């Protein structure tokens with residue numbers, strides 16, 4: 001069953017064509033990686049899929065509803081969330097407060113925020129259980145900026161997961177962390193998704209070990225077009241695609 005569908009998406013920035021007729025369907029339960037060289041249109045595609053950018057033409061549907069340009073708040077209510085690198089936005093908040101922002105948003109209680117939160121058992125119980133899923137249970141009172149880089153990444157992802165979306169989009173969840181930490185992050189992420197009932201994960205990722213190790217499907221973009229869309233084994237067997245998209249160093 002198709003959860004998220006983009007049909008013939010074109011996106012121009014002035015005269016620059018960033019997406020040139022992209023069609024993509026993502027089903028329930030799929031872990032899809034979007035790959036491609038710099039400038040291929042990956043970030044633009046994620047921004048269009050998450051309603052942050054309205055495409056110049058084409059349609060984006062989530063669970064059958066047209067969501068082109070509707071914005072992240074409305075999309076989160078419908079059941080799609082993305083990691084937003086909140087750790088950079090709220091460096092002074094504690095780990096607990098950072099996740100609480102997402103929990104509050106989910107409960108429609110953002111306006112009252114922290115002052116009224118001391119006695120809010122339901123919010124803090126949920127904050128604790130999400131934090132524990134990501135191994136952050138002992139860090140709730142720490143300022144987010146004091147976390148090691150790998151834990152900052154997990155906090156970013158945890159905040160998006162706290163929205164209990166059906167589909168989650170992650171822009172390079174493992175960038176800037178060591179190879180060993182990358183696999184640890186992905187293991188935690190996949191297990192947390194299963195525990196929280198998140199159906200589909202879409203990630204932009206550069207690390208090909210991660211891409212080929214965790215994806216059910218890989219979508220390769222090149223110059224704003226879908227160059228390949230298939231199972232990891234299918235892409236790996238295609239030398240031309242591997243050379244273009246992954247680059248010589250990895251081909």
Ligand SMILES: Nc1ncnc2c1ncn2[C@@H]1O[C@H](COP(=O)(O)OP(=O)(O)O)[C@@H](O)[C@H]1O
Nearest residue numbers: 013016017018037038039040041042043044045
């Ligand atoms: N805000 C913008 N204004 C103008 N051009 C942009 C903007 N964002 C991206 N581009 C251009 O669109 C193309 C795709 O960019 P992007 O989606 O960031 O690719 P990727 O994430 O794959 O590196 C590139 O040519 C880039 O220079």
Ligand SMILES: [Mg+2]
Nearest residue numbers: 039042043044
């Ligand atoms: Mg990008």
